[in-house]
Amino acid sequence: MDLSAINPVVLVASLMVAATPILLAAVGELVVERAGVLNLGVEGMMITGAVCGFIVAVTTGSPLLGFVGAALGGALLSVLFGVLTQFLLSNQVATGLALTLFGLGLSALLGQGYVGVKSPTLSPVDLGPLSDLPVVGPILFAQDIIVYASLLLVAGVWAFLKFSRFGLILRAVGENHDAAHALGYHVIRVRMLAIMFGGACAGLGGGYLSLVRVPQWTEGMTAGAGWIALAIVVFASWRPWRLVLGAYLFGGVAVLQLNLQAAGIKVPVEILSMSPYLATILVLVIISVGRAPGSLGKPFHASG
Amino acid sequence: MIRLEKRPQPSGIWNAAAPVLAVLLTMVFGGLLFAALGNDPVEAIRTIFWDPLFGQFASFSRPQLLVKGGPLILIAVGLALGFRAGIWNIGAEGQYILGAICGAAVGLAFYPSEAWWLIYPLMIVAGALGGFLWAMIPGLLKVRFGTNEILVSLMLVYVAEQLLASMALGALRNPEGMGFPGSRNLAQHAGTANPEVIAGTGMHLGVATAFIVVILGYILLSRHLLGFHIRLTGESPRAAAFAGVNPGRLILICLGVSGALAGMAGLFEVTGPAAQISIDFNVGYGFTAIIVAFLGRLNPIGILLAGLLMALTYVGGEVASLMLGLPAAAIQLFQGMLLFFLLAVDVLTNYRIRIGRREVV
Numbered sequence: 001m002d003l004s005a006i007n008p009v010v011l012v013a014s015l016m017v018a019a020t021p022i023l024l025a026a027v028g029e030l031v032v033e034r035a036g037v038l039n040l041g042v043e044g045m046m047i048t049g050a051v052c053g054f055i056v057a058v059t060t061g062s063p064l065l066g067f068v069g070a071a072l073g074g075a076l077l078s079v080l081f082g083v084l085t086q087f088l089l090s091n092q093v094a095t096g097l098a099l100t101l102f103g104l105g106l107s108a109l110l111g112q113g114y115v116g117v118k119s120p121t122l123s124p125v126d127l128g129p130l131s132d133l134p135v136v137g138p139i140l141f142a143q144d145i146i147v148y149a150s151l152l153l154v155a156g157v158w159a160f161l162k163f164s165r166f167g168l169i170l171r172a173v174g175e176n177h178d179a180a181h182a183l184g185y186h187v188i189r190v191r192m193l194a195i196m197f198g199g200a201c202a203g204l205g206g207g208y209l210s211l212v213r214v215p216q217w218t219e220g221m222t223a224g225a226g227w228i229a230l231a232i233v234v235f236a237s238w239r240p241w242r243l244v245l246g247a248y249l250f251g252g253v254a255v256l257q258l259n260l261q262a263a264g265i266k267v268p269v270e271i272l273s274m275s276p277y278l279a280t281i282l283v284l285v286i287i288s289v290g291r292a293p294g295s296l297g298k299p300f301h302a303s304g
Numbered sequence: 305m306i307r308l309e310k311r312p313q314p315s316g317i318w319n320a321a322a323p324v325l326a327v328l329l330t331m332v333f334g335g336l337l338f339a340a341l342g343n344d345p346v347e348a349i350r351t352i353f354w355d356p357l358f359g360q361f362a363s364f365s366r367p368q369l370l371v372k373g374g375p376l377i378l379i380a381v382g383l384a385l386g387f388r389a390g391i392w393n394i395g396a397e398g399q400y401i402l403g404a405i406c407g408a409a410v411g412l413a414f415y416p417s418e419a420w421w422l423i424y425p426l427m428i429v430a431g432a433l434g435g436f437l438w439a440m441i442p443g444l445l446k447v448r449f450g451t452n453e454i455l456v457s458l459m460l461v462y463v464a465e466q467l468l469a470s471m472a473l474g475a476l477r478n479p480e481g482m483g484f485p486g487s488r489n490l491a492q493h494a495g496t497a498n499p500e501v502i503a504g505t506g507m508h509l510g511v512a513t514a515f516i517v518v519i520l521g522y523i524l525l526s527r528h529l530l531g532f533h534i535r536l537t538g539e540s541p542r543a544a545a546f547a548g549v550n551p552g553r554l555i556l557i558c559l560g561v562s563g564a565l566a567g568m569a570g571l572f573e574v575t576g577p578a579a580q581i582s583i584d585f586n587v588g589y590g591f592t593a594i595i596v597a598f599l600g601r602l603n604p605i606g607i608l609l610a611g612l613l614m615a616l617t618y619v620g621g622e623v624a625s626l627m628l629g630l631p632a633a634a635i636q637l638f639q640g641m642l643l644f645f646l647l648a649v650d651v652l653t654n655y656r657i658r659i660g661r662r663e664v665v
């Protein structure tokens with residue numbers, strides 16, 4: 001085995017790519033959970049986003065339109081979840097699971113004709129001399145725009161939750177929906193918007209998988225990424241900036257194990273492939289101290 | 305204006321009628337889906353729901369109903385215990401794989417002995433133990449560290465799949481298999497085979513076990529103190545604490561039982577219909593069982609019926625993909641839709657629909 005073949009700069013640059021789909025899905029789910037809704041269907045929305053984005057990108061030839069399609073696909077699926085849990089008051093855990101099973105089937109059906117097709121993909125931005133800088137160049141200034149967009153989105157969500165009035169309302173709805181209702185806020189409206197935002201983000205994350213990270217369509221290609229995003233929200237104790245840490249940590253493990261496989265390390269491939277999932281469990285064990293939003297997962301029914 | 309009014313008690317009638325209504329709605333919307341795919345909807349629905357039972361090749365497809373339904377029912381009864389108590393084991397697929405691996409490993413260790421009476425019971429125990437231990441991981445982590453059992457049990461499915469691949473390619477590979485992945489054929493070896501209890505019916509030992517587990521599960525939930533504790537914890541954790549229920553113990557029991565049952569289902573599958581440990585041994589029974597558990601109202605008798613219905617969609621789906629060229633994914637979508645409609649219709653169990661303006665008091 002030859003560990004010197006692993007270039008740390010390339011490693012860091014590619015771990016950002018590996019982490020982006022999870023970061024996107026996780027930041028959406030964070031908003032949903034801060035509004036007091038537990039949507040376990042992230043995996044289903046991600047894979048639906050992946051296939052919708054892929055189809056749009058292949059048909060139009062534009063990867064950016066693909067991302068729009070991915071976000072729309074994820075958001076549409078999340079509306080289904082929203083209607084069931086918010087208006088028909090179904091159990092959120094069960095509905096989330098149903099959404100995942102449904103999304104996996106739907107995506108397999110939609111993507112039938114697209115297996116093995118090549119899609120247009122995003123090229124990294126070119127910032128001229130900045131991108132050519134040693135070490136920092138490839139890491140900070142030569143990613144594709146979605147990587148930057150995902151970090152901006154985290155910053156935006158952070159500022160929104162912390163400084164904006166609507167962010168305060170959203171948090172109030174998540175902490176105590178009865179009190180928020182008594183104050184005259186529209187609990188269900190706020191939650192529906194949050195759920196759709198979460199769906200769009202999960203869809204974007206899925207689109208990034210099928211359009212940039214892989215870039216191809218295969219059935220079940222998310223391979224648990226949506227669940228890992230859910231785990232990272234818990235790891236981050238519902239705080240946006242810690243999502244970045246969690247997602248990049250996960251991306252690091254995922255990329256490192258691929259590099260080790262390629263370098264021919266004397267550890268069975270299967271053990272290496274397990275490592276991202278084991279790392280997620282480990283992280284959950286170490287950090288399960290954060291306090292969840294007060295009304296998380298509880299159905300709201302204005303019975304007054 | 306339409307609004308919902310909470311019922312003082314869940315409606316017993318709707319509790320039973322909701323799954324039936326959900327199935328009918330799924331047939332209607334599934335028919336529309338099949339029509340959108342360019343098939344005759346009536347013919348597609350008939351091929352899925354009628355032909356496997358009474359069609360031309362029913363004598364072949366009827367036994368398959370039990371073969372597919374057995375593992376679904378076995379796993380779903382275990383899951384339902386936890387779901388009732390608000391303990392969400394969704395990693396049954398992983399426990400199913402581990403049960404198959406452990407059971408097969410014990411059976412292969414005795415190869416080529418044909419002492420069925422000794423080996424097979426040992427394999428069943430090993431399979432149950434494998435699933436049990438795999439489920440104990442999320443259980444103990446939850447009790448000790450408060451980690452979320454949903455996420456941990458699910459992550460362990462992916463770990464189990466890798467473990468399965470490693471076993472099929474390494475430790476359990478057939479030494480006479482010319483280097484192909486996969487273990488020896490367990491179903492054709494007298495010492496490890498899972499035979500049909502009644503020949504020609506598809507009723508193998510696993511199906512028989514599933515029926516017994518349905519009865520035991522029913523007695524447990526309706527007549528036993530543990531079943532009462534499970535139901536109480538699900539409906540009011542606070543009341544359960546006052547009644548002296550130890551939540552940690554309940555978590556371990558629920559996860560352990562469901563893991564052991566899933567492990568047994570895996571063992572019966574690997575020694576019967578699947579016949580060997582291979583990379584693609586698991587086909588998603590562990591996930592479909594979640595739908596079965598809900599469709600059966602988390603009640604063992606209901607699960608029995610729901611499991612057979614779900615098996616029918618599997619068998620019918622295969623027939624439909626052969627006869628009509630209906631894609632396999634359409635059936636998966638169809639099953640997901642069924643769960644959605646059930647959850648939607650379920651609102652009627654707990655709420656009344658009132659039309660008209662609310663009176664101001």
